[in-house]
Amino acid sequence: MAAVKRPYIRIGNTPWALSRTIDAEVRHLTTPMLNGGKIAAAEHYYVHAALERLRPGTTYYYGVGHDGFDPADARNLGTLGTFTTAPARAESFTFTAFGDQGVSYHTHGNDQLILGQNPAFHLHAGDICYADPSGSGQSTDTYDARTWDQFLAQTETVSMTVPWMVTTGNHGTGAWYSPNGYGGQNARWTLPDNGPAPVHQPGAYFFTHGNVGVIALDTNDVPYEIPANSGPVRPYGRTGVLLQLSYQSRGGDTPSSCGGPKDLRPLPLNPAGGESTASRTGTRDAPQPGPYPATMPQTSDTPGPSEPLTTDAVTRIVLRPVASPLPLGFFALGIGSVVLSSLQLGWVPTGQSEMLLLLVLIFVVPLQFVAGLFVLLARDAGAGTALLLLAAAWAGTSVTSLDSPPGRPVVAQAVFLLALVPFVLALAGAAVPSKPLFAVLLTLTALRFGLTGLYEAGTGNALQVAAGWTGVVIGVYALYGGLALLVEDGKQRTVLPLFRRGAARRSIEGDLREQLTPAQQEAGVRHQL
Structure with missing residues (x-):
């Protein structure tokens, strides 16, 4: 694996508006040759970045970068992760917990179970x-430091989104890294430093989530079964204490409704320090009698519990990418136009008109309908409405033509087709500012509907011929448009000119922010249509 330089993190409320780079700290850890030379010496590098002034109850996007790789680049948005900070006030939540995990296929399965619970x-x-x-905490223990790296890789599927809070058991220390056995833990983790001895006993700390306080106790304070800890750790043993959650009442508020613990007060199990509070088997010494701080304050960088969560802080809009359905819509429109033109221009005998109309119903109409439906799902109301309207028009005229004498005008169809013209022209006008190519196609279609409608009204065969040649032009035009759109979707850039303008041009050339920022005002998101 190639070395990287200057690691950093970016963070933001949206994936397209990440912060400036925040430099990361690299902690170096050396593991000597162990187990009689069976395990080679190893160098480990753990990267840490501190984030400040985060707002409570807020989902943040973040990306890890380094020289030569920027997570804010649109091409790297797939590497971003998310996390949500603890709420400012009491609310229901789920958390998960276990101990003694290890590294295996089964423990990896446990991690997937955690994700299924969506824990805070x-x-x-x-x-x-x-x-x-x-x-046993001895330098002669059988030890393989690579297991730590395997564990961190195994856990990343969860910890990249869910805070993974650890404390230390007797299998978690390492006599090779520091006199007190916690050098390895200090290199791998950055835990809250509000415990009695953050450096010498990092596994003892507390944190709050809403109005719930969580206290982590380190079982390695002074256990007799680990002699290696009896010297350097004993002066820092503070896990033989209870932490009392005290609340600041607001009038008649009760602890369950006042918004959370304001301070955590450590109280000694044996304030006098005379008799041992250990069990009869002598597992633990009596706790040190003090001194103990009166209050462990919380940080004050975030707003207080009374600040309400905003709607945009707890709302997530999910969009599903789809392949562009416009090429299918263009091709179906072109094929249908040429097929009907063959009837109007006399290229197909009148006796075979029923067969061609059935082909339009079976082939053209379903494709046009599917294309229009997916265009609507792709958030393009104008193009989706036009394709669905045309699909319904193809279906209606084909069915009525099957039930009419071939080669003779039908006044009912004239009324229908002429009624369609202003609506199709309205859709064409709406497309002019952004998609002029589509606007021209719709204008030609409206012209053909008008000419055919006038023929059906009994104004003469010349208009039917004109409508037929207009249909041929539509077929050629639709072939070019569908091909250009197909190539554009495959290349993710415009190759054949489509004359996009305004919002349509930004949709293919702009960044993710320009695509998603208006989503909050779109149908399905806003309260009313």
Whole structure:
């Protein structure tokens, strides 16, 4: 794997508006040759980035970059991740928790179960990956540091979105990294530093989520079964304490409704420090008698619990990409036009007109209908309306022609076709500012409907011939337009001229922000049509 330079992170409320680069910290960890030379020495690099002044209850998008790779580039948007900060006030939520996970196919399956719960956070209660299977905390333990890297890769599917909060069990320390055994943990994790000894015992800390306080205790404070910890860790042993959640009442508020804990007060299990609070088997020493801080304050960078969540902070609009259906619509329109022109120009005997009309009903109409439906799903109301209207017009005229004497004008069809003309012209006019090529196609179609309608009204065969040749022109025009759109969709850029303007041009040449920002005002998102 090639080395990277200057790692950083970008973050923002939307994927197309990420922040400036925030430099990351690289923590280097060296593992010596272990297990009698069976495990080679290894160099590990863990990258950390601190984010400040995040708003509560807000979903953020983030991307990790380095020299030569920018997550804000539109080509790299697929690499972005998301996370949601804790709410400012009490609300229902789900969290998951387990301990003693390790690395295996089964533990990877556990991670997928976590994702299925959509938790606000996950608690990993010690004995994280079993890189040290014996867990005695000695430098002679069988230890494979590569297991940590395997575990972090295994966990990434969850931790890239869900806060993965850990504490340390006896299988999580490492006597090779620092005198107190926590050098490896300090390199791999950045945990809240509000515990009694953040450096010497990083696994003891607390955090709040809404009005719930979570306290992480480190079982390695002074256990007799791990002699390696009896020296350097003992002065920092503070996990033999209880943390009392105290609330600031607002009038008649109760702890469940006042918005969350305001401070966490640590109280010694044995304030006098005289008798041991350990079990009869002597697992633990008595806790140190103090001094203890009176209050562990929360950070003040975010607004208080009384600030309401905004609608845009908790709303997510999901869009599903589709292949462009316009080539199908153009091709179906062109084929149908030429088929009907063959009847109007006398290229096909009148006796075979029924067969051609059935082909229009079976082949052209369904394709036009499918294309129009998917154009609407692709958020183009004008083009979708036009294609569906034409599909219905093809179906209506074909069915009525099947029931009419061949070669003779039908006044009922004249009324229908002439009534269509102003509506098709209105759609053409709406397309002029952005899609002039489509506007011309619709104008030609309206002209053909008008000429055919006048013929059906009994004004003479000359108008039928003119309508037939107009249909041929529509077929050629639709062939070019469909081909140009097909190539454009495959290349993701305009190759054959389509004369896009305004919003249509920005849709193919603009960035993601220009595509998605108006989505909040579109049908299906706004409250009323």
